Amino acid sequence: MKVRIATLAALAAFAALLADEQRKVDSRLRSSEETLARAGRELAEVREAGARERLRAGRNSGAAAVVEERLAALERDAARGERLHRITADEIERVRRALSRDTDRLSRDVLLPSIQVNGKGSVGGGTVIQSRPDGKGGFATYAVTAFHVLQKAVARKDGSETRDPVEVRVYAASGEVQESLDAELVAYDERKDLALLRFRSSRKFEHVARLAPRETLRSVTVFTPVYAVGCPLGHDPLPSPGEISTLHKEVGGERFWMMNAPTIFGNSGGGIFHRDTRELLGIAAMICTYDGFVSTPVPHLGIMVSLLTVYDWLDAQYLRFAYDPGVTPEMCERMRLDASRPHPPTTRARFEY
Known part of the structure; x- marks a missing residue:
């Protein structure tokens, strides 16, 4: 506060x-x-x-x-x-x-869609990207975050996997906790360090991030101004200004972007917003460290997942409805079933001469 x-x-x-x-x-x-x-x-x-x-x-x-x-x-x-x-x-x-x-509008577009995600012994940020009717009289709200923030909620044993609920905290404009909810882990990708959460409520979540369209994301360059919003050291969502510093950072075979907005532990999973348009450009993943006698974090060397990667990942998981209001879960389920059906054998044309 x-x-x-x-x-x-x-x-x-x-x-x-x-x-x-x-x-x-x-x-x-x-x-x-x-x-x-x-x-x-x-x-x-x-x-x-x-x-x-x-x-x-x-x-x-x-x-x-x-x-x-x-x-x-x-x-x-x-x-x-x-x-x-x-x-x-x-x-x-x-x-x-x-x-x-307008600082009120800036807060509404950048801070209020940002939530705190509490894993087992870890804390990070998250960003609400969709809130829609769940077909049961309530609403389903979806948020993206970094998988490593909540990886302890996933347990694997004897070839099976269990996923525990994750606590998310929603904040008011004053910085006070508005409500605390249990969220379920819908999907995740360890290599991309991405996770999709869903929490249900009786009302629609009012503040949803404005997502940059693909053409805007393709026009992002070095020096594009941004705000990094996260929960550093367990604080409520806080903004840090900076700029995109590179679009070519490879970690574990995956491509990431980098930014110089100061971030630290607790920023992981938080949103990276365009400073002028206030549109979501990506998700904070990690920061670089200097490994000498001790490992020293370098706050201005932040690594982020591009929203292009998020779009492609959700599309591949048939979860487009989590960010696109024009697509329903039923439509995605039909696409998934169609893709899983075996294709009929190809009929070859015969020619007689």
Whole structure:
């Protein structure tokens, strides 16, 4: 709670700073517009004078040369003024975009879809990606997280597997725990470090992450600005700003992305959101460590699972309904059954010559 209050206070101070900066930029813009207008008037006057001088057929070539020189100088001043105007206008637009950042909306789109996942002796983050009617009078809500956060909930013995429920905590905008629920592990992939959770309730989960479409994900580059949201050291979901640092990190034969938003134990499984669009881009998986005499975590070397990987994984598991509201569980079950049926033998065409 104290951390969140401090964060909001810092955001308010930042907004005040940006407002002061906008006033300064507005003043520079007015000055540049006045300079540009004055140069334009002088340029018109000199062009008119130059035309009169040229009509005298060179009777005063020295004066004509002076006029031409002044004309060229004013044209250069006008060009500089136009460039300054464009630069200043771009700067104002940047400041206005920053000032228009609604912290309430930012909290709603980034923090409130984020949950805390408690495995047996471990804690991490998670992100709600869908909440839909379950066909039984209630609602099923789906969240993605990192498998290693809850791997102790999976027990294997004599070729069989059991999955224990996992506790998830939902938080209010104040940072207080709103409710605690048991979630079931629907699917997981150890190599990709992904897990899909489902928890049921009598009401629809109000805050669901906005998922970046595939075309947006394919346009992500190094320096794309992000927020990493997780539960560092067991805190309620907290944001850390940073940027995508690479799209090519291989771990155990799987491809990951990396980011430099500071993360630490407890961030695993939390969402990585685009800082401008507030769309989910991926899931935090792990951080790099330096292994010397002791293993030292490097917080700004974070490894994340791209949402492209999440989409492909859920599609392959016939779980598209967990993120796509246009697809139902029944549709996915039919696709799974169709794929499991043996294909009829291929009939070969016979040709007679």
